[in-house]
Amino acid sequence: MFTALPRQSQILAGCGCGCGCAAILKQPSCNWQFSDRKLDTDTCARIVLRNKNLGLQEYKFLLKTIVSSGIGEETYGPRNVISGQEDSPTLKDSISEMDGLIFDTLDKLFAKTGISPSEIDILVVNVSLFSPAPSLTARVVNRYKMRSNVKTFNLSGMGCSTSIVAIDLVQHLFKSYKNAFAIVVSTESLGSNWYQGKEKSMMLLFRSGGCSMLFTNNSALKHQAIFRLKHVVRTHLGSNDEAYGCCIQVADDLGYKGFLLTKSLKISAAKALAANLRVLLPKILPLSEQLRCVYVSRQQNKTKRNSLQEMGAGLNLKTGVDHFCVHPGGRAVIDEVGKSLSLSNYDLEPARMALHRFGNTSAGGLWYVLAYMEAKQRLKKGNKILMISLGAGFKCNNCVFEGRDGGKDEVENRKTKGVQRLPIRLAFRPTYRRARMHQFI
Numbered sequence: 001m002f003t004a005l006p007r008q009s010q011i012l013a014g015c016g017c018g019c020g021c022a023a024i025l026k027q028p029s030c031n032w033q034f035s036d037r038k039l040d041t042d043t044c045a046r047i048v049l050r051n052k053n054l055g056l057q058e059y060k061f062l063l064k065t066i067v068s069s070g071i072g073e074e075t076y077g078p079r080n081v082i083s084g085q086e087d088s089p090t091l092k093d094s095i096s097e098m099d100g101l102i103f104d105t106l107d108k109l110f111a112k113t114g115i116s117p118s119e120i121d122i123l124v125v126n127v128s129l130f131s132p133a134p135s136l137t138a139r140v141v142n143r144y145k146m147r148s149n150v151k152t153f154n155l156s157g158m159g160c161s162t163s164i165v166a167i168d169l170v171q172h173l174f175k176s177y178k179n180a181f182a183i184v185v186s187t188e189s190l191g192s193n194w195y196q197g198k199e200k201s202m203m204l205l206f207r208s209g210g211c212s213m214l215f216t217n218n219s220a221l222k223h224q225a226i227f228r229l230k231h232v233v234r235t236h237l238g239s240n241d242e243a244y245g246c247c248i249q250v251a252d253d254l255g256y257k258g259f260l261l262t263k264s265l266k267i268s269a270a271k272a273l274a275a276n277l278r279v280l281l282p283k284i285l286p287l288s289e290q291l292r293c294v295y296v297s298r299q300q301n302k303t304k305r306n307s308l309q310e311m312g313a314g315l316n317l318k319t320g321v322d323h324f325c326v327h328p329g330g331r332a333v334i335d336e337v338g339k340s341l342s343l344s345n346y347d348l349e350p351a352r353m354a355l356h357r358f359g360n361t362s363a364g365g366l367w368y369v370l371a372y373m374e375a376k377q378r379l380k381k382g383n384k385i386l387m388i389s390l391g392a393g394f395k396c397n398n399c400v401f402e403g404r405d406g407g408k409d410e411v412e413n414r415k416t417k418g419v420q421r422l423p424i425r426l427a428f429r430p431t432y433r434r435a436r437m438h439q440f441i
Contacts, residue, residue: 037076037208039359041066050084051196053254058198065203070331070352075207075359078191089192094130095139097191097208102136103143105212106185110144113214115181117144122173122182126155126162126363128392129249130189140185151177159247159391160329162186162363164399167215168232174217182215188362197256204259205330207359211367225404227385231283232399235276243268243394259392266336272396273340273388280398284384285320292316317341321400322383324348325369327390328355337388350378353422363391372422379403 039047048054048062080086080093102125110117123146125136134142137152153169155162163186170182187210195202222228237243246265251257282290292315317324326337328351338348354368361368366387373379383403390396 037079037082038073039075039077039082039207040073043077043082047081047086050086051198053196053198053256055198058200061200062203066205068331069205070334070355071205071207071359072356074357077208078194080191081194086191086194087196089194091132091192094189094192095132098127098130098136098187098189099139101187101208101210102140102185102212105210106140106144106183109183109212109214115214117146119181120146120150120183121177121180122151122153122170123185124153124155124166124169124182125185126158126166127187127189128155128157128159128162128362129193131156136185157392158363159393159395160327160360160362160365161389161391161393161395161397163211163366164232164387164389164397165234165395167229167399168234168397170215171229171232174215177217179218179220180216181218184213184215186210186213186363186367188364193257195256195258197252197254197258199252199258199260201262202250202252202258202260204261205360207361209358209361209368210364213367222404227401228404230384230400230402231280233276233280233283233397235272235279235396237268237272237275237394240268240394243271246394247392249392265394268394269333269336269390269396270340272390272394273337276396276398280400281315281317281320284386284400285317289316289319315342317343317386320384321386323350323373323378323385325366325373325385325387326351327388328352328358328365328369329360329390331355333390349423350376357422363389 044066045063048059048066054062078093078097080089080097085093109115123137123140125140127136130136131154135152135154137154140146141150141152151173153166155166155169158165163184166184166186170184173182174180188206188208190206190208195204242264246262246268248260249257250260324341324343324347326334326343326348328334331352334348334351334355337343350369350372353372354365357372358365358368366389370385370387373385379385381403385401385403387399387401388396389398
């Protein structure tokens with residue numbers, strides 16, 4: 001559920017070759033959060049100060065992290081956290097949070113596309129940290145009275161890169177189901193997973209959000225397509241113990257559950273991204289750059305260097321890619337990926353502004369980045385968009401879309417609330433937040 005920027009729904013229309021190819025007709029569905037869920041500086045500070053497990057140093061660390069995070073004043077959180085009940089979440093709170101996000105975007109998706117819920121053949125919902133019974137997909141089927149033969153899939157525990165996993169699943173299912181419609185819903189449950197401990201490596205700044213997307217492989221709809229899915233490459237380093245444990249859900253010494261990020265995260269991310277791009281880049285780069293890709297790959301194997309910056313040395317990705325959707329998982333994530341691939345500030349602006357406006361919304365974050373590009377009229381017919389996602393496991397899942405339509409709703413998108421004010425010069429934002437936080441220390 002895009003909390004704002006993208007147009008309301010996405011449909012993928014197939015190429016008609018029977019191989020499961022796909023292309024987007026409309027844009028991802030947005031969910032506008034309510035003002036009572038807004039996590040501005042003052043609200044963040046009050047939530048931090050409510051945590052009695054924190055000492056003075058932990059308070060200062062967390063407040064400093066908030067100031068320098070790149071996250072703005074208009075992100076959103078779950079209602080139970082805003083209302084001060086983060087230490088005692090209930091099942092009702094979690095279900096209410098998911099219903100609010102999922103149903104709102106699906107309502108808008110069906111209204112915008114004119115597609116009936118009874119026409120949906122495949123439904124995929126990915127929420128990593130909440131898996132009730134009946135499942136979230138069952139709640140969707142019940143709410144919209146979908147057909148009894150709808151194929152449903154519930155993805156959990158797969159982290160921030162799950163959205164690409166869901167798309168890959170749909171692409172493979174399209175090989176068996178012809179002229180089908182599929183919905184992918186990507187969001188995250190935060191209300192029952194708000195970290196209450198004091199371990200600095202577990203103090204992560206997640207925010208509420210997500211998206212719903214509509215896909216089809218019906219070749220009769222290809223002329224309505226906005227994007228076509230060209231390639232998906234998934235890389236999983238779970239067999240490596242260091243990579244497996246670098247981003248993992250654990251309980252701290254006080255018994256509080258949260259996500260632990262270890263020092264090996266950066267190395268594991270570099271290895272996963274490098275391995276993924278070695279497979280993906282030959283599919284999208286011209287021959288001259290492919291030869292350079294082979295040379296760089298061999299040099300890496302000789303030197304065994306894992307630095308993200310060194311991984312992309314000598315490659316010019318812009319010979320095969322026009323736009324880059326980098327997962328807005330944090331300021332450091334965006335900067336490191338940008339350095340590794342020699343991306344410019346213009347290339348990274350959508351990720352930085354998505355992080356600023358919506359925060360790290362986990363698996364739904366990529367679509368906020370794409371939404372920003374759409375709202376700013378960056379996407380043209382024939383453009384290639386590379387989506388880069390990293391997640392627990394450790395996984396790197398990337399895909400490439402091709403623009404099929406310049407976008408007919410740019411004017412509507414430009415008027416989307418908050419977008420016209422972006423980009424902003426983030427270098428000056430910490431000054432305001434630091435002044436506000438100083439009142440609480």
